[in-house]
Amino acid sequence: MTQNIAIVGAGISGLSAARKLIEKHNVIIFDKSRGVGGRMSTRYSESYEFDHGAQYFTAKDERFKVLLSSETFEDVIKPWDSRAFYKKENKLIPDTGGFRYVSQPRMNSFTKKLSKGLNISLNSNVSFIHRDKKKWVIETADGKVYRDFDFVILALPNEQAISLMPTETEYYNKVQEVEMDPCFALMVGLKKKYDFGWDSLRLNNNINSWLAVNSSKPGRSHDQTALVIHSAVEWSKKNISSDITWVQDQMEAAASKTCGIDISEAHHKVIHRWMFASVSKPSNEGCFYDHSLKIATCGDWCNGGRVEGAYISGLMVAKIIEE
Numbered sequence: 001m002t003q004n005i006a007i008v009g010a011g012i013s014g015l016s017a018a019r020k021l022i023e024k025h026n027v028i029i030f031d032k033s034r035g036v037g038g039r040m041s042t043r044y045s046e047s048y049e050f051d052h053g054a055q056y057f058t059a060k061d062e063r064f065k066v067l068l069s070s071e072t073f074e075d076v077i078k079p080w081d082s083r084a085f086y087k088k089e090n091k092l093i094p095d096t097g098g099f100r101y102v103s104q105p106r107m108n109s110f111t112k113k114l115s116k117g118l119n120i121s122l123n124s125n126v127s128f129i130h131r132d133k134k135k136w137v138i139e140t141a142d143g144k145v146y147r148d149f150d151f152v153i154l155a156l157p158n159e160q161a162i163s164l165m166p167t168e169t170e171y172y173n174k175v176q177e178v179e180m181d182p183c184f185a186l187m188v189g190l191k192k193k194y195d196f197g198w199d200s201l202r203l204n205n206n207i208n209s210w211l212a213v214n215s216s217k218p219g220r221s222h223d224q225t226a227l228v229i230h231s232a233v234e235w236s237k238k239n240i241s242s243d244i245t246w247v248q249d250q251m252e253a254a255a256s257k258t259c260g261i262d263i264s265e266a267h268h269k270v271i272h273r274w275m276f277a278s279v280s281k282p283s284n285e286g287c288f289y290d291h292s293l294k295i296a297t298c299g300d301w302c303n304g305g306r307v308e309g310a311y312i313s314g315l316m317v318a319k320i321i322e323e
């Protein structure tokens with residue numbers, strides 16, 4: 001029987017659930033942002049572009065591999081054949097963590113393509129969900145009310161899901177056991193093309209943990225340098241409420257030492273704070289589902305974290321609803 005399904009969140013997990021569910025159901029996705037993709041996003045600033053969330057993704061699960069190699073995505077999904085290193089005791093060691101994919105020309109090109117043909121309500125910040133006569137009602141922060149949903153799927157970071165879930169939801173406590181960590185993303189635009197000897201660098205530094213030359217990814221402009229710097233988890237947690245200018249200064253100073261140039265003099269700099277960036281304590285349930293309330297929850301944190309886990313989590317929630 002065709003059902004009316006509301007999905008909150010147009011990140012990769014929400015999009016993957018929706019693509020499967022539209023085969024049989026009426027589906028609408030609500031997202032508070034101006035575009036789709038969630039943490040697989042790209043920031044455009046002046047003449048630079050920065051993938052300031054997910055940097056790349058891996059594909060180990062057959063279902064994700066099939067999607068990436070399909071004809072629909074062949075122009076968008078490319079290997080990032082990068083000079084990847086990590087630093088140990090001041091030595092650069094090749095970072096052989098498996099095959100890295102990116103989407104081109106931007107990280108959000110993939111999610112934009114995934115969203116084709118879906119009914120998505122952007123700029124819709126869902127503030128409250130509740131049941132009325134056994135149907136779900138969705139309310140947004142701008143006062144709009146959407147009724148008559150048989151199911152609701154929350155495709156959100158766990159804390160954002162908790163803020164919307166009724167406390168009587170069967171799996172409410174399990175969602176609270178998950179831990180997600182914040183991260184600062186510093187985006188630096190340099191007018192010249194720089195060669196630091198690496199395209200990505202993982203650090204065991206107490207301020208920055210990752211630096212990547214975004215402009216080295218396929219399909220990007222290679223004439224100048226777009227650098228993405230991520231802060232280390234413990235440092236981010238400690239400084240999540242610190243003055244953002246101070247945070248930026250600290251990250252710039254640490255990155256200047258790593259890169260051997262004065263980042264404070266860069267042509268363009270902007271910082272972004274991710275409240276729920278990565279998953280330090282994931283669940284391995286795949287997704288959560290309450291049969292009596294007809295509410296489900298998916299996302300990277302349900303399935304080990306990361307892009308691939310989020311995509312599979314969306315597929316799993318769609319499969320459970322179908323059964």
Ligand SMILES: Cc1cc2nc3c(=O)[nH]c(=O)nc-3n(C[C@H](O)[C@H](O)[C@H](O)COP(=O)(O)OP(=O)(O)OC[C@H]3O[C@@H](n4cnc5c(N)ncnc54)[C@H](O)[C@@H]3O)c2cc1C
Pocket residue numbers: 008009010011012013014030031032033036037038039040052053054055056057058124125126127155156157160183185230274276277278298299300301305306307308310
């Ligand atoms: C800095 C950083 C680096 C990362 N690096 C990597 C990497 O290199 N490789 C990798 O595999 N993964 C990486 N990740 C993780 C990866 O981005 C995520 O695993 C994946 O994108 C999660 O997808 P999702 O659909 O579960 O959630 P999200 O992408 O977070 O999607 C949730 C969506 O819900 C929307 N939303 C939230 N609240 C509401 C509301 N109340 N109403 C409406 N909409 C709402 C948001 O706008 C968002 O679009 C990184 C993430 C960050 C932030």
